[in-house]
Amino acid sequence: MELTLWTYEGPPHVGAIRVAASMRGVHLVLHAPQGDTYADLLFTMIERDGKRPPVTYTTFQARDLGASTAEKFLNTLQAAYDHHKPSLLLVADSCTAELLQDQPGTLAETAGLPVPVVPLEMAAYSRKENWGASETFYHLVRAVLSAQRNAEEKPADQGSSNRRRTVNLLGPTKLGFRCRDDIQEIQRLLQSVGIGVNVVAPLGADINDISRIPEADANVCLYPEVALTTCTWLERNFGQPVIRTVPLGFGATQDFLSELAGVLQVDISAEAVADCRLPWYSRSVDSTYLTGKRVFVFGDGMHAMTCARVAQQEMGFEVVGLGTYSREMAREVRGMAKELGLEALITDDHMVVEQAVSELRPELVLGTQMERHIAKRLGIGCAVISTPAHVQDYPARFSPQMGVEGANVLFDTWVHPLIMGLEEHLLHMFRDDFEFNDHAAPSHLSHGEGTLMAVEESNVVALAGVRWEDGAEKELKKIPFFVRGKAKRNTERYAEERGLTAIDIETLYEAKAHYSR
Amino acid sequence: MTADVIAVSEVTPERFQPVQERGQRAVFCGLTSIIWLHRKIQDAFFLVVGSRTCAHLIQSAAGVMIFAEPRFGTAVLGDRDLAGMADCHDELDRVVAQVLSRRPELKSIFLVGSCPSEVIKLDLDNAAGRLSREYEGQVRFVSFSGSGIETTFTQGEDNCLASLASDLPADTTSEERLLVVGTVPDIVEDQFRRLFSQLGIGHVDFFPGSQSTDLPAVGKNTKLLLAQPFLGETLRALESRGATLLPAPFPLGAEGSEAWFRTAANAYGVAEEKQAAVLQPPLQRAKAALGKYRSELSGKSFSMLPDSQLEIPLARFLARECGMTPKEVGTPYFDARVMAEEVPLLPSGVDWVEGQDLDPALDRVRATRPDLTVCGLGIANPLEAEGLRTKWSIELLFTPIQGFEQAGDLAELFARPLRRERALEVGSWS
Numbered sequence: 008m009e010l011t012l013w014t015y016e017g018p019p020h021v022g023a024i025r026v027a028a029s030m031r032g033v034h035l036v037l038h039a040p041q042g043d044t045y046a047d048l049l050f051t052m053i054e055r056d057g058k059r060p061p062v063t064y065t066t067f068q069a070r071d072l073g074a075s076t077a078e079k080f081l082n083t084l085q086a087a088y089d090h091h092k093p094s095l096l097l098v099a100d101s102c103t104a105e106l107l108q109d110q111p112g113t114l115a116e117t118a119g120l121p122v123p124v125v126p127l128e129m130a131a132y133s134r135k136e137n138w139g140a141s142e143t144f145y146h147l148v149r150a151v152l153s154a155q156r157n158a159e160e161k162p163a164d165q166g167s168s169n170r171r172r173t174v175n176l177l178g179p180t181k182l183g184f185r186c187r188d189d190i191q192e193i194q195r196l197l198q199s200v201g202i203g204v205n206v207v208a209p210l211g212a213d214i215n216d217i218s219r220i221p222e223a224d225a226n227v228c229l230y231p232e233v234a235l236t237t238c239t240w241l242e243r244n245f246g247q248p249v250i251r252t253v254p255l256g257f258g259a260t261q262d263f264l265s266e267l268a269g270v271l272q273v274d275i276s277a278e279a280v281a282d283c284r285l286p287w288y289s290r291s292v293d294s295t296y297l298t299g300k301r302v303f304v305f306g307d308g309m310h311a312m313t314c315a316r317v318a319q320q321e322m323g324f325e326v327v328g329l330g331t332y333s334r335e336m337a338r339e340v341r342g343m344a345k346e347l348g349l350e351a352l353i354t355d356d357h358m359v360v361e362q363a364v365s366e367l368r369p370e371l372v373l374g375t376q377m378e379r380h381i382a383k384r385l386g387i388g389c390a391v392i393s394t395p396a397h398v399q400d401y402p403a404r405f406s407p408q409m410g411v412e413g414a415n416v417l418f419d420t421w422v423h424p425l426i427m428g429l430e431e432h433l434l435h436m437f438r439d440d441f442e443f444n445d446h447a448a449p450s451h452l453s454h455g456e457g458t459l460m461a462v463e464e465s466n467v468v469a470l471a472g473v474r475w476e477d478g479a480e481k482e483l484k485k486i487p488f489f490v491r492g493k494a495k496r497n498t499e500r501y502a503e504e505r506g507l508t509a510i511d512i513e514t515l516y517e518a519k520a521h522y523s524r
Numbered sequence: 525m526t527a528d529v530i531a532v533s534e535v536t537p538e539r540f541q542p543v544q545e546r547g548q549r550a551v552f553c554g555l556t557s558i559i560w561l562h563r564k565i566q567d568a569f570f571l572v573v574g575s576r577t578c579a580h581l582i583q584s585a586a587g588v589m590i591f592a593e594p595r596f597g598t599a600v601l602g603d604r605d606l607a608g609m610a611d612c613h614d615e616l617d618r619v620v621a622q623v624l625s626r627r628p629e630l631k632s633i634f635l636v637g638s639c640p641s642e643v644i645k646l647d648l649d650n651a652a653g654r655l656s657r658e659y660e661g662q663v664r665f666v667s668f669s670g671s672g673i674e675t676t677f678t679q680g681e682d683n684c685l686a687s688l689a690s691d692l693p694a695d696t697t698s699e700e701r702l703l704v705v706g707t708v709p710d711i712v713e714d715q716f717r718r719l720f721s722q723l724g725i726g727h728v729d730f731f732p733g734s735q736s737t738d739l740p741a742v743g744k745n746t747k748l749l750l751a752q753p754f755l756g757e758t759l760r761a762l763e764s765r766g767a768t769l770l771p772a773p774f775p776l777g778a779e780g781s782e783a784w785f786r787t788a789a790n791a792y793g794v795a796e797e798k799q800a801a802v803l804q805p806p807l808q809r810a811k812a813a814l815g816k817y818r819s820e821l822s823g824k825s826f827s828m829l830p831d832s833q834l835e836i837p838l839a840r841f842l843a844r845e846c847g848m849t850p851k852e853v854g855t856p857y858f859d860a861r862v863m864a865e866e867v868p869l870l871p872s873g874v875d876w877v878e879g880q881d882l883d884p885a886l887d888r889v890r891a892t893r894p895d896l897t898v899c900g901l902g903i904a905n906p907l908e909a910e911g912l913r914t915k916w917s918i919e920l921l922f923t924p925i926q927g928f929e930q931a932g933d934l935a936e937l938f939a940r941p942l943r944r945e946r947a948l949e950v951g952s953w954s
Contacts (some may be wrong), residue, residue: 008573008599008600008601008602008605008610008612008615008616008618008619009599009600009602009619010597010598010599010600010619010622010623011576011579011597011598011599011600012593012594012596012597012598013579013583013594014576014579014580014583016576017576017577017580017584018575018576018577018580020577021577021580040553040639040671040672040673041549041551041553041672041673041676042551042552042553042554042555042556042577042581042639042671042672043553043577043581043672044548044549044550044551044552044902045552045556045580045581045584045585045902046584046902047550047900047901047902047903048584048585048900048901048902049584050902051901051902051903051904051905051906052901052902052904052905055905056905056906057905057906057908057909057910058906058909059902059903059906063548063883064548064549065548066547066548066549066672067673068672068673068674069642069671069673069674072643072673083548086547086548086883090883101577102575102576102577102639102640103575103577103639103640103643103672103673106606106640106643106644107643131575131576131577132575132601132602132603132605132606133602133603135576358593
């Protein structure tokens with residue numbers, strides 16, 4: 008048993024629903040009690056879907072327990088087929104049904120439906136949502152391709168070097184982070200370099216599209232949490248290489264194109280990314296104030312890693328914390344954290360994340376909806392980079408994270424919560440002015456939203472046994488308030504490490520010299 | 525415990541003849557009640573013993589992660605618990621200790637049963653007894669079921685209050701007591717208290733109150749007024765403690781509120797002149813507030829998909845006080861005793877449905893195309909996308925809607941989607 012207050016991921020069958028809802032002509036019959044139907048609102052309210060997800064729940068009740076739940080499943084399966092006429096049915100248990108051991112997969116095979124039925128094992132008591140999506144996509148692709156592999160062999164048309172190369176974009180789903188816009192941006196990018204997109208899946212694909220996956224020259228593993236298992240299987244069984252670089256960030260987009268050029272044996276011009284504005288905006292003098300801003304990064308594995316790279320290399324921030332709730336990606340995230348001189352935070356307990364954020368006192372948090380609330384409580388600016396996300400992170404405007412435009416969006420989005428460069432200087436100069444006082448937030452943010460509030464003294468807990476002398480405390484107040492919290496914390500740490508019980512002006516400046524970068 | 529059907533023929537007149545449907549449901553389970561119960565009972569923690577699905581359900585229905593550290597959580601069962609490698613009761617004790625170390629100020633912990641805990645027959649009653657003894661004098665433990673195999677949506681509150689009912693102290697005095705049963709927002713409670721006081725009804729308790737340690741006494745001199753229409757089990761539990769029900773319509777709308785207060789006043793022998801003097805001013809205010817909406821809503825048709833058990837009193841309110849025309853009204857289950865005073869007020873010519881079969885029900889909504897469909901969150905946007913106007917029903921549980929002063933607000937909830945349709949010029953819904 009594990010105490011859970013908020014969760015980053017839903018149960019695995021929610022991942023199965025995400026895959027079904029992303030596709031056309033696929034329907035999921037979920038053996039589940041009535042409460043599990045809440046999953047509909049994730050799609051219709053958070054992503055504002057205009058359709059219910061294509062899932063029929065058996066909604067069994069206590070009075071059905073015993074022999075008749077299996078019968079209820081079969082009746083539901085038939086009714087779902089008759090009503091929705093899908094071209095493929097997925098069949099799964101939710102957590103409660105898993106305990107009943109009705110074996111819906113086996114039952115469905117006996118039902119004699121005229122369409123393929125793909126049974127899924129969702130392991131509700133050990134796995135989570137992204138794993139469920141990955142398993143569902145993998146079993147679906149495998150079922151469709153295995154059925155046809157016997158019938159026809161892939162045409163060996165690799166001859167002409169002038170042939171237009173194509174790739175599949177795999178992994179985007181409903182309720183993924185900005186998938187809708189990422190795909191559009193990456194398709195535009197590929198088109199600009201003369202590479203075709205064969206199939207995008209699961210988002211927007213039907214069974215026919217799935218059966219055409221082997222026709223592409225390579226698979227782009229755009230969202231490894233969902234697509235890596237499938238990509239690996241396709242590589243083994245169809246010899247399709249996997250493009251593993253996720254084009255999120257300016258550098259990563261360049262690397263992605265290089266990897267494509269190498270794998271597909273084509274020339275790709277660097278011009279493809281030339282119109283990206285992030286590099287110039289970041290070099291522009293007004294961005295100098297971004298230098299060394301302390302940033303905490305947390306999210307799913309892919310977004311945490313790609314965003315950490317952008318933060319460090321493309322914004323000039325200092326990544327002071329990096330972590331993920333995706334245990335499946337723990338090894339990669341640990342590796343990257345090590346390169347940054349950090350220890351990765353691998354946890355799905357938001358209280359542990361909150362603890363880490365409050366100890367590190369970053370100036371910006373890049374995280375999920377959960378970190379947005381943590382940051383708000385601590386008075387730190389935050390930008391959301393990963394699911395779980397709320398309705399405001401499914402914006403009406405085109406707002407990709409990947410590719411050229413994605414890099415532009417990242418620059419704007421991450422700078423927004425930080426105090427603007429010139430404004431920072433003005434606040435310092437006019438700090439005694441009644442309107443530019445210590446409690447004034449950046450003019451473009453409402454009260455409490457921005458990083459500026461981060462360093463109120465009351466938020467900084469003094470270490471036990473260290474006392475501030477009057478003179479030192481007065482001097483501390485002369486330090487610009489947006490760095491005062493850090494100065495106070497550093498001075499106290501400095502004093503504590505040296506066994507001092509009181510802090511005077513000397514201690515303050517010794518600590519400043521000690522910690523100066 | 526289960527929502528089994530009470531034979532309707534005994535009490536229902538011709539105008540209430542529900543068709544019973546058994547099929548796919550689209551309702552929350554009783555765990556959802558925790559969202560408003562934990563806001564009301566401020567010294568308690570609700571610990572669901574269940575799965576990741578339970579945790580995800582509550583945070584999704586609550587609007588995703590809005591509170592700092594919520595006073596509810598889930599003890600998520602894992603493979604080790606199910607395989608018997610870990611003793612579930614030891615594990616529960618450990619999780620409870622964890623909760624209490626974070627929140628030592630808690631006075632009560634509700635152990636809430638879920639679908640998985642019930643299927644594996646984890647005895648939470650027993651666990652609550654054991655833990656109550658262990659933490660005697662500090663924390664009280666109460667268990668109830670919020671599972672989807674036993675309960676729908678608002679039945680979670682019914683089970684919660686029913687389990688608390690046996691813990692209420694016995695009233696041994698001869699004093700008349702009025703017990704108002706069902707969670708209402710604090711502002712509504714305060715309004716109700718003022719009116720009861722003006723009517724001269726002396727001792728009034730609300731159940732649940734804001735402190736779990738402050739439990740009202742109950743006994744043979746206790747009279748019950750139900751403030752919510754989903755409390756059948758709680759009613760039976762309180763009756764077994766000697767209390768008697770004052771049968772009344774529910775305090776929704778001007779008419780319902782007046783009848784509700786008059787039922788109490790009559791039971792206490794309050795003179796008619798006094799009743800009129802106290803109730804006329806708020807009644808006239810409520811009618812004036814409703815008058816503005818009546819012109820907007822009158823003649824508009826509506827359907828309701830089964831959801832919260834509020835459907836029957838709301839259909840009565842919308843038909844009689846707002847002039848709307850009900851087409852089909854579904855309710856998850858029908859409790860004849862609880863609804864006894866509502867049924868005679870219901871309009872005729874309504875297609876009543878008890879239970880649910882989602883796909884055919886949606887097809888009927890598409891065919892009849894009511895002006896407004898009251899439904900759950902998962903269904904609202906899909907119907908809007910098909911050109912139908914909707915009102916999400918969960919708001920009816922989170923918003924103060926009871927009593928005279930809220931009658932206008934209640935009508936506003938239904939009028940707003942229709943007004944929005946008239947106001948927008950971004951392409952039509954239909």
